[in-house]
Each structure stands twice: as C-alpha cells, then as structure tokens.
Amino acid sequence: MKILGYRDADYDSFVKRLNRRALPTHDVRDLVSEIIAAVARQGDKALVAYAKRFDNVLLKEKQLFLTPDELAAVKVAPSTRKAIAASLKNITAFAKKGLRKDWSMRNTEGAIVGERFQPFDRVGVYVPGGKAPLVSTALMTAGFARAAGVPEILAATPCGPDGTVNPELLYALKAAGVTEILKIGGAQAIAAMALGTKTVRPVDRIFGPGNRFVVEAKRQLFGAVSIDLLPGPSEILIISDKTGNPDYIAADLLAQAEHGGDSVIGFITDSKALIGKVVKAIERQLETLSRARYIREVLKQATFMMQVRSMAEAVAISNDFAAEHVSFICAEEKKWLPQIRTAGAIYLGNDSPVAVGDFLAGPSHTLPTGGSGRSFSGLRADQFQRRTSIVKLDKRSVRKSLGVVEEFARIEGLDAHGRSTAIRCE
Incomplete structure (x- = not known):
C-alpha cells in the first residue's frame, strides 16, 4: 500500500497524479x-x-x-x-x-x-x-x-x-x-x-x-x-474524519479489492491515527478471506491511503479523482456532501456498506470509472428509453412564428426554410 501524509515530500505530486482522464494506453x-x-x-x-x-x-x-x-x-x-x-x-x-x-x-x-x-x-x-x-x-x-x-x-x-x-x-x-x-x-x-x-x-x-x-x-x-457509459474495473474511495470505524472501513476496502485485476482502492482522512487503525484491521481481516491472493496484489499495486490537511482538501481530491464508489463518513455530513460532485455513487455513514449497493439496494452498480465520472453518470432506467421531440402547429401559431423564422432564414441564407413557413400563411 502507498501510505503518505500532507507533510511528505512527494504528497503534492501524488495528489496531482490522482487527477485522472479515462484514456487508453x-x-x-x-x-x-x-x-x-x-x-x-x-x-x-x-x-x-x-x-x-x-x-x-x-x-x-x-x-x-x-x-x-x-x-x-x-x-x-x-x-x-x-x-x-x-x-x-x-x-x-x-x-x-x-x-x-x-x-x-x-x-x-x-x-x-x-x-x-x-x-x-x-x-x-x-x-x-x-x-x-x-x-x-x-x-x-x-x-x-x-x-x-x-x-x-x-x-x-x-x-x-x-x-x-x-x-x-x-x-x-x-x-x-x-x-x-x-x-x-x-x-x-x-x-x-x-x-x-x-x-x-x-x-x-x-x-x-x-x-x-x-x-x-x-x-x-x-x-x-x-x-451507456465507460464502466471499467472496480474502484472505491473512502473519505472519513476521526468518526470512521476502522473495522468497517477496512472491510469495505477489502471488499472492493476482492475484484482483483485493475481495481483501484483509496482511503483519505484527516486523522493519522485512523490510518494506522485501518491498516491493522486490514491485516487482521485479510487472513480470513478466501480470495486473499487476489486482494494482496491489489493492496500492493493499486491501494493508497492519505492523511490530508482538512475535509475540504479531501473533498477537492475526491472531485478530481472521480471515483466509482465514494464512501463518506463525516460528523459534518450535511455540510460537505453537497460539494462531492463527480462520484458515481455515494455511500453515507459508517453503516452503509458498498456491498449492499452492489447487490440489493436498487440503484445500478454499473458506474463510471477511470475518472470518467466527471462526464458520465451511472446507469439509469431512462437510458433505456429513446427520446423523441414532438412539434405540432396550427395556422395561428404558424403565422405567429413566421417573422422569426424568416429572419433566421435571411441570416443563414436559407431562403427555402423561410418559404416553407410562409407558404402556409398565404
């Protein structure tokens, strides 16, 4: 795992690298x-x-x-x-x-x-x-x-x-x-x-x-x-202040690491003590898991933990990172939640495991990854609907529209457009 704090020399450069664009190699x-x-x-x-x-x-x-x-x-x-x-x-x-x-x-x-x-x-x-x-x-x-x-x-x-x-x-x-x-x-x-x-x-x-x-x-x-969107390998970013339960946080990190492969696992907090507790909880829980081999690889290659200066900085990093799943645990939830803008899905509080959203809650777990959350939302029911606009005029509304249509036709040099409307008013 990559573990660092805001006082470390490579902290700022690491934060900049978290600003991802979903581009292929x-x-x-x-x-x-x-x-x-x-x-x-x-x-x-x-x-x-x-x-x-x-x-x-x-x-x-x-x-x-x-x-x-x-x-x-x-x-x-x-x-x-x-x-x-x-x-x-x-x-x-x-x-x-x-x-x-x-x-x-x-x-x-x-x-x-x-x-x-x-x-x-x-x-x-x-x-x-x-x-x-x-x-x-x-x-x-x-x-x-x-x-x-x-x-x-x-x-x-x-x-x-x-x-x-x-x-x-x-x-x-x-x-x-x-x-x-x-x-x-x-x-x-x-x-x-x-x-x-x-x-x-x-x-x-x-x-x-x-x-x-x-x-x-x-x-x-x-x-x-x-x-629909560009949903790739699983990601989680957990943001927590000192009120986070380290056992729960570790369990959620391990659950997403269980996907293996190209999964990305992140934990951001303003509490240095909480990082230490989460690391110990991960080591303890990992020994009990059947897919420990896959998880260890993800923990080694694609997991980071950061101590930030403040929750404001944590939220800013989250918006740059645009994670698929954001688990947000904070005593001032109502203050900071509206400022998290780019997450595919947000799970609030200590008692909201991402696994319930993965399997049961109702919203689709097909979500944008790789930073594409800046531009895409998660899968929605209305994406399965084709939208068609409808326009119906009568003689009165055609006449009221004619002047504006003729002016646009003149500006754009499309006299047939103007004529197609005018002919209905003769």
Missing part, C-alpha cells in the same frame, strides 16, 4: 482496434477464433448462443432464487421511479411541443466473466432494461473452457428478462453487438461494465452504436 487501443476490424470482416469466424485465443474455449459458430433447452435446464438453490428475487424487486421499483414520462406544452407562439419516451427495441448488456460470476451485474443491467419495457435484451458473457456459463448467472439473466445469451466476452463481444454478424443481430445500445479492453471497445464503437 496505446497497446490496449491498438489491440481493440484489431479485434473490431476482424469482427467486422470475418464475423462469427472471428468470434470463434478470439474465444479460443483469450478464453481457451473451442466453439463452433452454431454454439455461440445458449440454446433454449440449455437455459430451461438451469437449476439453482432456493436461497439463490430468493436473493435474486429480492434484488430484482428493489431494482425494478428504483428503475420505474427513474423512467421519463411523455409531456407537452404550448410555446410562446401557441405551438404544441413536447417529448415522447419509448424503450429501445433491442439492447445489449455485457456481463463480465473471469474470476467470479457477476450475477448482480446481470440484474443491474438487464433488470433496468426490463423495467423500461425493452422487448429484446441480448446478453453477452464469456463461457468457461468447457463451453458452459455459470448456472446462477444464467438464472439471473433469465429472471431479469434477457431474451438471448451470447457466450462470448471481451472486446469481440462488444464489436459483435455493435456491428452484427451472421448470427448476432446488432443492438441499438450497449450497456454494462468490463475490463479495459471492453471499455475501449465501447469507446471506439461509439457512433456505430449508442453507448
């Missing part, structure tokens, strides 16, 4: 560009080749999708069904509150203007595979799509070397309303959903988190398809 960008080009040229053949290369699985083109019989045969424990149902209940209720509703009004000239919101016809959701079956991610992407009324939901998730997908994940996808499951992961899955192949029909919009290759594929394919 050259090697990631080039490899993803190669993959997209291959999928565009070779379609299903490229998907099969990349499945072998990256996931060590031998698939035939006719095996790219999970069959209805395979899905029907999925069985999970009653406790799993109960947990998935509880999570979906909260997700659905939260999502429906966030859906936009049609509206209309009359403008100054009397024209009727408004907006209509309809679900996308077909969306793709990406669910990472790898070290753990992210059942909750399936619910917090596809579950929002179902709540918005999307009729076709294509899920892409990598299968294992034996060509199968985790049964709990399959059950969650089915419960969340997914209509097709593509057994392919990585940048190649994003390319297939965006561009289409012989067997994969393209989607209108792509949702879901992934590793840096998935995020870069979404970035490069923006425009070919609509993209």
